[in-house]
Amino acid sequence: MTILSIRDLSVEFRTRSGVVKALEHVSFAVNAGETVGIVGESGSGKSVMAFTLMGILDRAGEVTAGTAHFSPNGEETYDLLKTPEKVLRTLRGKELSMIFQNPRTALNPIRRVGKQIEDVLRCHANLPQTQLKPRALELLASVRIPDPEQRYGAYPYELSGGLCQRIMIALALACSPKLLIADEPTTGLDVTTQATVMNVLRELSVQHQMATVLITHDLALASEYCDRIVVMHAGHVVESAPTHQLFTSPLHPYTAKLIAATPEPHKGFADLLPILGNLPDLRSLTLPPCRFSARCDRHTEVCDQPPLQRGWINDDHFVACWHPLDKPLSTPEATVQSA
């Protein structure tokens, strides 16, 4: 069952120095119980997408096209981009919730963490007053917080980064949402804590058949915990495929380069290949149709002519490239162009 289906989403920011085309024609879908990873460098629009879905986009941002259909229970369907704020408020925290990047700034610093969880329950869970605390303690225990009774009364500054992160998760999962957006849930955590937090998330998503969107720049982490991966570059979805397929046969040159640039246990120094160049300036009026073209070594003239080639290789493998890696570079069009 599809919980979230985004089609053709475009977002622009109006700034003093021009219009930033932050997202362009982004489409993907997430099914119940599935974890979809969104990977890409910083500045590729991952967080903007998360904020757009939650309806908390900065005022300078504007959705210029697209739909984001969210069907929490298979009966009602909301277009998150057009739902009025009043309805959104009943959805957020209940059917749809988000884990923010930095738990220390996302939690209320002057309220005990147990109370913060109770606040969510009071708004959405319809529990009698006496049941709030036991349920909050249950939630703290469910994210593997040792000694929940004692942590219930703690302020965020008294807890370590890993514990704060787990409080954020408990908050986000308080009402068993149907869709969870986790924006870099483990940046700043140690590898051991990272594994604990990710295991908790994975278990809960299986238990509640929750759909998860995991936003990360860590390709290795995404490969471990995601069923499907969407690769973003400068506001475009460049490739999307099941995890195994993406890593064994990447089709977009950017995906292949990302994989080559990630340090891995078996990789030596010589195998670590940097991606040269930077993301293009998204304010530019003359953005090429393929925003990777300036960094790409398979670039030919056909790449500079709109529209951008977008295609499904098979049922679940999407790639936005004229010269995907499974084809030799000299395609008939390319030879015609260069001739």
Add this chain to the structure above:
Amino acid sequence: MTTSTLDSQSFSANAPGPQGLLTVQNLHKLFPVGGTPTHPKQLHAVDGVNFSIGEGESVGLVGESGCGKSTLIRLITRLLDPTDGQIWFNQELISPISSRHFSQHPMRSQLQMVFQDPTDSLNPRYTAFDTITEPLKRLGNMRDRQALRDRASELAELVGLPSELLPRFPHQLSGGQKARVGIARAIALNPKLLILDEPTSALDVSVQAIILHLLADLKQRLGMSYLFVSHDLNVVRLLCDRVLVMYLGKIVEVGTASEIFTQARHPYTQALVDAIPSFESKPKTLALTGEPRSPINPDPQVCRLVGRCPQAGDRCHQDMPELVAIAPKHHVACHWVTDPAFTSTT
């Protein structure tokens, strides 16, 4: 007096006095955190650490946040005064020089640091040129404008920063360029030892690979030693000859990078290596559960990993393990590994 706490067979650097470029002996740093005058509460951030770094060697320091990595490097760079212990640098004892005076000490130029976040560690009102020439003016006694300009463009070329970017302010530079400015500042005075505190953790993978190549290249060209602090073990493995693993103020395992990654013996190191994410591997089953012990007034007899360790036994509650050599360059502080009669209770 310091050697009494050291196990004589455990550490090649045990003979008192300096060895190699940097020698750290029995280093302690305790922070007072309240309590009463008769029963002070003290946080043992660094607790009896010994190691040495040879000329041209690069040593990695890994461990989770809160284990004392940052305190240890602040002690070595003499930004903090140790409670006890010695630091020898270049055959000179630098630990008695107070941190207030060390900033003007001639030794300061030999011992430089690259900070974690390239954005936070650059002065927003200094151009790249100002930042790079600041140490030359303060410690290198260079005043001549033309000489400063020449040296700055030489350094920019060395770190691969286009020299037309030198008049720019940090907010006009990209993350990778800011990292290069930070590195150029640190190598401006030709230091012997460069301490790198998570130099790539704030960078994207694409840029991280470039900076790692740059660091490896600079080490070879300038013959510096590195102390590389990171929690990304994949990065440490690429850049370091030897790795120190730290847990709650103690060094628990030392070995060559390949030994640490393929034959880790300490349960903590094993858990750390297991937890490294890699492509297409299964989600981890965790060896370590629970939370770390409190570093405030820890029991000196109890191994710090007790409570999280899957192998803990009776002896771990009564006797703090010391670093013991199990191979020529491989030392482990764990009864489970070094005590043949050890039985775990779990």
